[in-house]
Amino acid sequence: MRSIVLAASLCLMAAALIVAQGCGHEAKTPPTTSKVCQHCSGSGRLSGTCAVCNGSGQRVGGLTSPLKCESCGGHGTVSMNCPDCAGTGRVIRKD
Ligand SMILES: [Zn+2]
Numbered sequence: 001m002r003s004i005v006l007a008a009s010l011c012l013m014a015a016a017l018i019v020a021q022g023c024g025h026e027a028k029t030p031p032t033t034s035k036v037c038q039h040c041s042g043s044g045r046l047s048g049t050c051a052v053c054n055g056s057g058q059r060v061g062g063l064t065s066p067l068k069c070e071s072c073g074g075h076g077t078v079s080m081n082c083p084d085c086a087g088t089g090r091v092i093r094k095d
Pocket residue numbers: 037038039040041042043044045082083084085086087089090
């Protein structure tokens with residue numbers, strides 16, 4: 001009689017072990033569907049030469065002295081949202 005009880009409890013233990021292992025496999029992280037945008041290195045922003053002043057930071061407007069470029073604030077460079085990831089810094093995986 002004792003051996004039957006022992007066998008039954010062993011069986012239960014084995015079953016519990018299988019369930020525990022099964023849960024472990026179920027809990028693995030889902031595959032990521034997005035990756036860091038290579039175009040902007042994940043920053044979501046790109047800086048480039050101002051097209052209005054062509055990088056000079058000034059534009060000819062007045063009769064005497066050139067005006068500060070309003071498009072880039074006189075810096076000559078502009079920052080804009082990355083067109084590849086629309087400023088999010090991440091793109092959807094295609095593979
Ligand atoms: Zn980007």
